Amino acid sequence: MIQQKIRLFLFITFTQILFSCSEKQNSTFDFHGQYRAAVEITSNQVPFFLNLKKSGEKWTAEILNGEEVLNYNEVYVEGDSIRIVMGIFDAEIKAKITEQGKLQGVFVKNFSTGYSIPFLAEKGDFPRFPTQKTAEFDFSGKWKTDFEDSNGKTYEAIALFEQEGSKLTGTFLTKLGDYRFLEGNVEGNTFYLSAFDGSHVYYFQGSLSEDGTINGKFRSGPKYQETFRAERNESFELPDAYSMNYLKEGFDKFTFAFPDVDGKIVSLEDDAFKDKVVLVQLFGTWCPNCMDETKFLAEWYKKNKSRGVEIIALAFESKPDFDYASGRVRKTKERMGAEYTFLIAGESNKEKASEALPALNQVIAFPTLIYLDRSGQVRKIHTGFSGPGTGEYYQRWVDEHETFVNELLSQR
Known part of the structure; x- marks a missing residue:
């Protein structure tokens, strides 16, 4: 029912656009404000809330999902057109104002050939999904x-x-x-x-x-x-995140050597990591859970680096091109305020990532966090990541992380 209403809404809007009496676009439209936006995926529309703001000559955007507010500072307005670069992701929204004062355009992933889906936004205070019937059941x-x-x-x-x-x-x-x-x-x-x-x-x-x-x-x-x-089922739990990854038989240490964003080869044997607790993060700039983990680690590292801990992020990116990958990683470092070491390790393919890290049984998930003690021994591996959207599960991991790193730092 709701999807039928949304499709009707989009149909009427596009009909108005196609049969508008005037060809002149509304170039005096005020982009500033709150929108109910949507991208269309075949028979379904995926709505979200979008805020556009202007301070001086600078435009910014916010995307809202529940408690989460995502900020974007690369927003460009020219006449009746707007382009929103999606932060660390190699993607963007490109839209124009219609005669009815709505935004119509496309959402594009630049790294994925042919990935372009319809985008539409209407200014105002609308529900995410319009409803006509009241809720008859509590899904809490x-x-x-x-x-x-x-x-x-x-x-x-x-x-x-x-x-x-x-x-x-x-x-x-x-x-x-x-x-x-x-x-x-x-x-x-x-x-x-x-x-x-x-x-x-x-x-x-x-x-x-x-x-x-x-x-x-x-x-x-x-x-x-x-x-x-x-x-x-209030008692059901998922498999232990520390049980899925381990070193293969015959490997007593985890080692690697990859270039940093400037092309300099970095390895765990470098002096910068000797006699320190080291966390190795397998991640990609395309990966949403990786971004949640990186956001946490960036702030955590600033507070704890003086205690004798280092973090090395191994980036597995969308394209097997060093310049492309290093550019995406540089942007992520800057946006996240991440001051730890980032290396370009390969492609965002689990099989190829497993080949690049032969000591691991396999690369199961991005992200994966590997904890090494001061002697370079792997002490624990956490597969995947439960972000802040999971509430108590996220806080549980934060507590486990703090406790275990403190334990490693106390050992000599």
């Missing part, structure tokens, strides 16, 4: 969830929901990461949730069944789709 709580893709492959997750009236927020947490801050609405016994972080497009729809379970679908990007089934 913890749900054991089973996802299944089109090939029949399944994986488990935890759904964490909070509902107030018809507004629903929460996330889905898997053993490798989470789907960030989701926000949406409930209509009758059906919920709709979405998130857009400047690169990743998430849409969830679920309906209550007679047996008390939820059956639904998950969309990610223009084509990818899964189904899911969920049942209330």
Whole structure:
């Protein structure tokens, strides 16, 4: 029902655009304000909230998903057109003002050939998903969830929901990461949730069944789709994140040598890392959970580097081109205020990443955090990352991290 209304909304808008009596665009339109925006992925629209602001001659943008506010400072307005560069991601929104005062354009991923999907935004205080029926069920709580893709492959997750009236927020947490801050609405016994972080497009729809379970679908990007089934289960937990990665038999140390963003080869054997606790982060600038982890580590490192700890991030990027990869990493370092070491390690392919790091049993997830003691021994490996959207799970990891690093630093 909601998707039908959204499609009708978009159809009417595009019809008005196509059959407008005037060809002159509204170049005096005030871009400043709050918008209900949406990107279209085939038969579904993924809404999010967008704020455009101007200070002096400088434009900025905010994207809002639940409690999360994402800031973008590369916003360019020229006449009736606006371009929003999506921060650290190699993506952008390009739109123009219509005669009706709406923004119409495309969301483009520059590194992905042919990735261009429709974008539309209307200024005003609108609900994320418009509803006509009141909520008839409270989805709040913890749900054991089973996802299944089109090939029949399944994986488990935890759904964490909070509902107030018809507004629903929460996330889905898997053993490798989470789907960030989701926000949406409930209509009758059906919920709709979405998130857009400047690169990743998430849409969830679920309906209550007679047996008390939820059956639904998950969309990610223009084509990818899964189904899911969920049942209330407050005691269900995912596999231990410290149990999935380990050193292969025959490897007693974890070693590597990769170029930094300037092309200088750096290895764990360098003097800068001797007699220090070292955290090795496997990440990519394209990866949303990596960005959550990097945001935490950047601030944590500033507070703790004087204690004898170092961090080395191994970047596995979208293209096998050093200049491209180093450019993306430089931008991430600057945007995140990350002062630790970043190296260009290879492509964002788990098989190739595993080949680049032969001591590991395999690269299962981005990010992965490897803890080494002062003697260079691997003491623990944390696979995946539960970001701030997971609430208590995120705080649990923060506490574990602090406790374990303190333990390593106390050992001589």
